[in-house]
Amino acid sequence: MNQRLFVKGNEAVAMGAIEAGCRYYFGYPITPQSDIPEYMSRELPRREGQFIQAESEIASINMLLGASACGARAMTSSSSPGISLKQEGLSYMAGSELPGLIVNICRSGPGLGGIDASQADYFQAVKGGGHGGYHLIVLAPHSVQEMYDLTMLAFDLSDRYRIPAMLLGDSVVGQMKEALLPHSYVRPDDLPTKDWAVSGKGERKEQNIVKSLYLGDGELEAHNWRLHGKYQALREREVRFESVCLEDADLIVTAFGSAARIAKTAIRMAREKGLKVGLIRPITLFPFPEKVFRQATASTRRVLCIELNNGQMVEDVRLSVSRDAEVFFYGRPPGAGSLPTPEELCEQISRYCGEGS
Amino acid sequence: MTESLQVFSRPRALKDVPTHFCPGCQHGTTHRLVAEVIDSLDLQGRTIGVASVGCSVFLYGYFDVDVVEAPHGRAPAVATGVKRVHRDRIVFTYQGDGDLAAIGTSEIIHAANRGEQLTVIFVNNTTYGMTGGQMAPTSLPQQKTTTSPYGRDVASDGHPIRMAELLAGLEGTSYVARVAVNTPGNIIQAGKAIRKAFEVQVRGEGFSFVEVLSTCPTNWGMSPLSANERVAAEMIPYFALGTFKDRQTAG
Secondary structure, three states, X not given: OOOOEEEEHHHHHHHHHHHOOOOEEEEOOXXXXXXXXXXXXXXXXXXXXXXEEOOOHHHHHXXXXXXXXXXXXXEEEEOHHHHHHHHHHHHHXXXXXXXXXXXXXXXXXXXXXXXXXXXXXXXXXXXXXXXXXXXXXXXXXOOHHHHHHHHHHHHHHHHHHOOOEEEEEEHHXXXXXXXXXXXXXXXXXXXXXXXXXXXXXXXXXXXXXXXXXXXXXXXXXXXXXXXXXXXXXXXXXXXXXXXXXXXXXXXXXXXXHHHHHHHHHHHHHHHHXXXXXXXXXXXXXXXXXXXXXXXXXXXXXXXXXXXXXXXOHHHXXXXXXOOOOEEEEEEXXXXXXXXXXXXXXXXXXXXXXXXXX | OOOOOOOOOOOOOEOOOOOOOOOOXXXXXXXXXXHHHHHHOOOHHHEEEEEOOOHHHHHHHHEOOEEEEOOOOOHHHHHHHHHHHOOOOEEEEEEEHHHHHHHOHHHHHHHHHHOOOOEEEEEEOOEEXXXXXXXXXXXXXXXXXXXXXXXXXXXXXXXXXXXXXXXXXXXXXXXXXXXXXXXXXXXXXHHHHHHHHHHHHHOOOOEEEEEEEOOOHHHHOOOXXXXXXXXXXXXXXXXXXXXXXXXXXXX
């Protein structure tokens, strides 16, 4: 296992999922994520797993719901328009407190849009997406290694909190090849038993029921408070982020996923020019690193948010920073056909950093 | 001196609770038939039910088996996920006509076509019951509902879908039958068909499907007895009873 591999981000997701004990994949082809079902269709039957190419994204998310209700580690993957179709099932999984991994290798929209890299599904991912008011656990990898590692983390967090987890990538991190250091993680047989799962009553006295319908007086409110409590626990315990050079920064750049890769190069260029700029890269988009921003902006009052959309995460940044911090935004709406260059971002950093000051 | 002998009792797979169904509704009868089969084949401990949306969503309140609830129309997909994890369990869905023949058409056709090892109980009462009697894909021509107040016009609303015939034509199905629960004789036949459908799954022989013609006296605006008469007079002539596919018989 300790062999460096040169693989695509999408393949790293599939490899990470299998290493995390996932043996059930349900999906429907869509660019730019089809490497994932292709990998799974090849590898799962060799591991006594199940691969189903469903008739639709709607069917595949509901197959995931069924497999997850049985306590299995299971996943689906898709890209933006397909994720929209999965929202119904996602809401039901959230309401039924079911774990499971949903991978969104985003493309640009709205509508059919295009297949170029985009982060325009941020709202849909972190604000619920489906009906009823819920959250997913949302992780945003920015490298092939993270596509692998965060897939494993997503399964763990999802199981621990019984909340569906989404891995939010895009066609850059999905399609690019990089070195990956795979490592063994968990054997399916060693995963904790889920005593709430449906399995056939057997000798159990009480039946197990997986449902989202609560009609009794006060039942649904109590259910929703319980879900809310889990979201609060995530905010307290499960925030992940990367920070770079915050100590002496005059400006904090924030970006996630592939935008953060370009931003990192731009920051390096800006530092070489003597500009004091640092980075906060949220790895968990939900829970959002609110406290991190609040603490960092107690001393550094300027934040530049860079996204591959026309401004979505910037709203969460504005809600998180200390009261008198200024938040600026630089982004490209979906469909620009090209990504911002490091030089372009460096220029923006210079603008907000107060070059020469 | 006489000894009392209990000759009739509630199936073990059915909980001892009053049902919420309307007077004359035949979900209770159909629930009982399914539960009797689960008992007689000794399947209670390894059966998983998939509840759908509509009047049948409360499946878990009546059946004493593990149950997972599916979104509207998606029960065959949910059941597919369940069965692929638990290959040795008996998985059944219980779906109404709006659920199975409208919003869930894709899911039922593809689960059947894949030959999933599932049993589907399809309750067809030609209307949307829980939402208040709207037109279903199975509503008969000229049938008045809250959304076909002038009667179903096939020229604009299309024709009632015969799901049993449709599914019987798919390679993946092993057993497909249509029954009714409007008379004691038909109830006995329905029980036999449901038993056969479960036996097909127990033997691992593929996808089995039983369409149950049923009443909705409340939304039909009929007494339970006249509702039963409607099943005989109007529904059975359009939705013929019988076995449309039995792979075992066919050899």
